[in-house]
Amino acid sequence: MKSESVVVPADGATLPGDLVMPDSARAVVLFAHGSGSSRHSPRNRAVAGALREAGLGTLLIDLLTEEEERQDVVTGEHRFDIALLGRRLVAAMEWLGARPGTRGLPVVLFGASTGAAAALRAAAERPDGVLTVxxxxxxxxxxxxxxxxxxxxxxxxxxxxxxxxLRLNEEAAGRLRVPNSLRVIPGATHLFEEPGALEQVADTVREWCEQCLGAASAR
Incomplete structure (x- = not known):
């Protein structure tokens, strides 16, 4: 398994990231962090570790620069700028597509909180190569x-x-025109801090990605 710190050029900014690629990775998961979070999010790192065990590479990047992060702490203006975050995810996808070791691999866009909206926006803008959101x-x-x-x-x-x-997700699911699934983790709150909740998230995501990889290989 190869791990390295990277810098991703995106939308006029340079975004630091952590790229980890298992041997013979079948896809790479690009994490879009939510409001007030970063690539150091312990929850996303926990899920990333479980996905790597399943043979998926992971790229965790900060979607905001250090200066933007400082501004955002005061104003909150950038965390809800879905257009900006989406553009930077698209740039990260293009970077993965041009890089030896990740070129040609399908991309899973994984978004938490507002990062989910950015992931969906990026998937709509650049559908080629996106395995799932x-x-x-x-x-x-x-x-x-x-x-x-x-x-x-x-x-x-x-x-x-x-x-x-949950209600907002139900409403959003109704607007999707693609196969989708809403999975509810019983007893869990927004940050999935309850014992075993995050493990259930990781298991659910891993199984879903396996299904998507299987469906893609059958086409």
Missing amino acids: VSRGGRPDLAGDALPAVRAPVLLVVGGQDEVV
């Missing part, structure tokens, strides 16, 4: 008009006690 406790509703334009299957994972977000 996964949302963990996400706000897919913020993707707006991009929802019906998504061409990859979508998995929505929500905590059973995260009632407002």
Whole structure:
């Protein structure tokens, strides 16, 4: 397994990231972090570790620069700029597509919180090469008009006690025109901090990715 720190040029910025590729990786999971989070998110890192065990590479990057992060702490303006975050995810996808070791691999877009909306927007803009979009406790509703334009299957994972977000996910699912699944983790709240909740998320995402890889190879 090869691990390295990388810098991804995106939308006039340079974004630091952590790329880990298992031997003979079958796909690479690009993580889009949510509001107030970063590539150091312990929850996304836990899920990333489980996915690597299943033979998937992972790229965790910061979608905001250090200066933007400082501004965002005060104003909150960037975390809800879905267009900006989506453009940077598209740039990261293009970077993966041009890089030896990841070129040609299908991409899983994994978004948490507002990052889910950015992932859906990026998938709608660049459908080629996207295996699936996964949302963990996400706000897919913020993707707006991009929802019906998504061409990859979508998995929505929500905590059973995260009632407002669950309702928003149900409404967003109704706007999708692709195969999708809403999986509810019983007893879990928004951050999946309950014992065993995050493990259930990782298992659910891994099984979904396996299904998508199987369906893609059968085409």
